[in-house]
Amino acid sequence: MxxxxxxxxxxxxxxxxxxxxxxxxxxxxxxVNGSPRENMNKLVEMLGGISKIIGPEDVVVIKxxxxxxxxxxxxxxxxxxxIELILEMPGGFKGEVVIAxxxxxxSSPWLSENxxxxxxxxxxxxxxxxxxxxxxxxxxxxxxxERYSTRHWIDVGAGARRxxxxxxxxxxxxxDGTGGVPLLSCSNGMAGEKSRTTIMTYPIFKTDxxxxxxxxxxxxxxxxxxxxxxxxxxxxxxxxxxxxxxATSAIKNYLGVVDLSERHYNxxxxxxxxxxxxxxxxxxxxEVAGFVxxxxxADLNITTAEWIGLASRTxxxxxxxxxxxASTDPVALDYHATKYLLFANSDIAHHNPDLAKxxxxxxxxxxxxxxxxxxxxxxxxxRSYDIKQGRLQKDEELLLVVEKVWGTNPKILTKYFAxxxxxx
Numbered sequence: 384m385x386x387x388x389x390x391x392x393x394x395x396x397x398x399x400x401x402x403x404x405x406x407x408x409x410x411x412x413x414x415v416n417g418s419p420r421e422n423m424n425k426l427v428e429m430l431g432g433i434s435k436i437i438g439p440e441d442v443v444v445i446k447x448x449x450x451x452x453x454x455x456x457x458x459x460x461x462x463x464x465x466i467e468l469i470l471e472m473p474g475g476f477k478g479e480v481v482i483a484x485x486x487x488x489x490s491s492p493w494l495s496e497n498x499x500x501x502x503x504x505x506x507x508x509x510x511x512x513x514x515x516x517x518x519x520x521x522x523x524x525x526x527x528x529e530r531y532s533t534r535h536w537i538d539v540g541a542g543a544r545r546x547x548x549x550x551x552x553x554x555x556x557x558x559d560g561t562g563g564v565p566l567l568s569c570s571n572g573m574a575g576e577k578s579r580t581t582i583m584t585y586p587i588f589k590t591d592x593x594x595x596x597x598x599x600x601x602x603x604x605x606x607x608x609x610x611x612x613x614x615x616x617x618x619x620x621x622x623x624x625x626x627x628x629x630a631t632s633a634i635k636n637y638l639g640v641v642d643l644s645e646r647h648y649n650x651x652x653x654x655x656x657x658x659x660x661x662x663x664x665x666x667x668x669x670e671v672a673g674f675v676x677x678x679x680x681a682d683l684n685i686t687t688a689e690w691i692g693l694a695s696r697t698x699x700x701x702x703x704x705x706x707x708x709a710s711t712d713p714v715a716l717d718y719h720a721t722k723y724l725l726f727a728n729s730d731i732a733h734h735n736p737d738l739a740k741x742x743x744x745x746x747x748x749x750x751x752x753x754x755x756x757x758x759x760x761x762x763x764x765x766r767s768y769d770i771k772q773g774r775l776q777k778d779e780e781l782l783l784v785v786e787k788v789w790g791t792n793p794k795i796l797t798k799y800f801a802x803x804x805x806x807x
Contacts, residue, residue: 714756
C-alpha cells in the first residue's frame with residue numbers, strides 16, 4: 384500500500400531550476416560524491432586552505448548539533464577531519480579548538496541517551512570504533528591534549544549560573560539591560576496582549592588551557608580581554624524539522640548557542656507560540672539575524688549532508704546525498720541545501736524555500752530581510768565539486784537526487800507520506 388501510494392505521487396522537485404547568478408554577493412561551496420573525509424578535504428581546499436579560514440593562534444569554537452544522533456547530527460568523520468586540518472595545519476597551530484554545544488538535555492547532556500553524546504549512531508559516524516560524540520570527543524582529547532576542549536553549555540534553568548561578564552566565571556549572559564549588560568532583544572512587532580519579545584543570551588566558559596571565552600566579546604585572561612582571535616564555526620546537519628519549522632540546518636543551529644530557560648520567551652518559544660504552532664515562524668529568522676548582528680556571527684557555516692532525514696532526524700526514510708556545504712552566509716547556505724538536497728529528495732512542499740507559504744521560505748527570507756544573509760539565489764554563486772567526476776559541476780547538475788533508504792517504521796513512513804501529501 385505504501386509503495387503503491389508512493390508510485391502514484393507526482394514529483395514536485397522535478398521542476399526545480401537554478402536561477403543564473405547575476406553579480407553574486409555570496410558564495411556557497413559544495414563537495415559531493417566523496418567520502419566525508421574526501422569531501423571535507425576538497426571543501427577546505429576550495430575555500431583556499433585551512434590557513435585562509437583559521438589563524439595559527441586562534442581559539443576556534445566549533446558548534447555542532449548534538450541534540451540528536453544519526454542524520455540528526457553532523458557527520459562525525461567530517462567533523463573529525465575539519466579539526467585535524469586545524470590542529471595539524473602547515474606551519475603549526477598554537478591556538479585551541481573547542482567543540483561546544485547546548486543540546487538542551489538537562490544538567491548532564493553527555494549522559495543522555497536522548498542526545499548524540501551517548502546514543503549510539505547507526506549511521507553517519509564513518510569512523511571505526513567511534514559510536515557517538517562522547518567517543519569522538521574522547522579520541523580528540525586523547526590525541527591533542529590541552530589544545531582541544533569539549534564544553535557543554537547548560538541552560539540556567541537546568542542548573543547553570545546567570546553571569547554578567549567573564550569576571551563572574553562560567554555561565555550565561557542575559558542581555559536584558561540589567562547588571563551593566565546591554566539590552567539586546569527581538570520583538571514580534573505587535574502591540575497589546577499579542578506583543579512578545581525575546582532577548583539575546585550567550586555563554587561564557589573556560590577552555591582546558593584555562594582561558595575564559597566570552598562568546599560575544601572575546602578571550603579574557605587576568606582581568607582583561609586579550610585580543611586573541613576568536614573564531615566561531617557553525618557546524619550543522621540537514622534534516623526535516625516539523626511542520627512548524629520545515630527544515631533544520633545552519634540557521635536553526637544557532638538555537639544550540641543560546642539559553643532556552645523559560646524565564647523569558649526564549650529562542651524556541653518566541654517564533655512558535657501562536658496558534659497554530661509556527662504561525663510566526665518567520666521570527667526564527669528575525670531573532671537569528673538579531674543574534675548575528677549584535678552578539679556573534681559565525682566565521683564559517685558548514686552543513687554536512689552525508690545523510691539527510693526526510694521525516695525524522697534519527698530514523699529512515701533517509702537520503703544519502705554524500706555532500707558537504709559551506710558558506711559565510713547562513714541564509715544562502717540553507718536556501719541552497721533545502722532546495723537542491725532536502726526538497727529534491729523529500730518532495731515535501733514545506734521543504735521548498737521558493738514556496739512562499741513554506742516555513743523555510745518564511746524564516747530564511749525574514750533572516751535575509753533583517754540583515755542575516757542573502758535569500759535571492761541570483762545573488763549567490765555556487766561552486767560545487769564532484770569528486771567522482773573530478774570536476775566542478777554546472778548549474779544544471781546541482782539538483783542532487785539520490786536513492787533512499789525507506790526503513791520499516793510504519794509510524795515514520797506514515798508521517799512522511801502525510802507530509803508528502805500535505806495532509807499535516
